[in-house]
Amino acid sequence: EADIYQTPRYLVIGTGKKITLECSQTMGHDKMYWYQQDPGMELHLIHYSYGVNSTEKGDLSSESTVSRIRTEHFPLTLESARPSHTSQYLCASSDARLAGGGDTQYFGPGTRLTVL
Amino acid sequence: AQSVTQPDIHITVSEGASLELRCNYSYGATPYLFWYVQSPGQGLQLLLKYFSGDTLVQGIKGFEAEFKRSQSSFNLRKPSVHWSDAAEYFCAVGAVAGANNLFFGTGTRLTVIP
Numbered sequence: 346e347a348d349i350y351q352t353p354r355y356l357v358i359g360t361g362k363k364i365t366l367e368c369s370q371t372m373g374h375d376k377m378y379w380y381q382q383d384p385g386m387e388l389h390l391i392h393y394s395y396g397v398n399s400t401e402k403g404d405l406s407s408e409s410t411v412s413r414i415r416t417e418h419f420p421l422t423l424e425s426a427r428p429s430h431t432s433q434y435l436c437a438s439s440d441a442r443l444a445g446g447g448d449t450q451y452f453g454p455g456t457r458l459t460v461l
Numbered sequence: 462a463q464s465v466t467q468p469d470i471h472i473t474v475s476e477g478a479s480l481e482l483r484c485n486y487s488y489g490a491t492p493y494l495f496w497y498v499q500s501p502g503q504g505l506q507l508l509l510k511y512f513s514g515d516t517l518v519q520g521i522k523g524f525e526a527e528f529k530r531s532q533s534s535f536n537l538r539k540p541s542v543h544w545s546d547a548a549e550y551f552c553a554v555g556a557v558a559g560a561n562n563l564f565f566g567t568g569t570r571l572t573v574i575p
Binding site for chain 1: 493
């Protein structure tokens with residue numbers, strides 16, 4: 346059973362505010378990911394990290410930024426929230442060292458962000 | 462580039478009936494294939510995965526999926542659906558180990574009627 350946590354679960358905030366979405370995992374996984382999910386749409390990767398001090402942008406352009414100072418922690422920050430940022434944000438992690446290869450990703454419960 | 466198509470946006474089945482959710486993928490090499498389930502307000506839970514070997518894979522909650530290379534498909538099945546199976550189901554494809562991420566389909570919403 347995967348142990349990956351996201352806070353807050355729900356956030357309603359006004360335009361222009363700075364926000365940080367938290368993601369933590371207790372499995373010691375090297376890889377972590379942030380996906381954005383809109384209703385009826387597929388998940389889109391916005392950021393990922395191979396390990397500490399590693400961050401990369403994903404397929405979907407995003408105004409958010411991430412950091413990876415500790416293995417277990419991968420926060421996502423929006424410096425100035427806008428209504429277009431309203432979405433569900435899902436964090437995931439994986440351990441590529443597992444036998445058999447492949448990246449089985451384990452997901453957190455998500456943060457539903459609404460920007461007014 | 463990888464891509465996944467789930468042709469059915471919404472499926473309704475009666476409780477106890479069999480279920481098949483379709484998934485077609487596009488990828489140049491042997492893919493890693495996954496099915497995830499998402500209940501309302503929740504994250505994604507892994508149902509099963511295919512990396513290699515036996516093309517019929519068993520997952521949790523009584524689900525199974527069959528990889529058919531000739532059809533580029535990885536359909537999810539369950540012989541008898543329970544009301545608690547109502548959820549959104551996502552098929553995903555990943556490249557070989559070390560790749561960046563998974564590519565997801567748009568999902569199939571399953572409704573179960575009594």
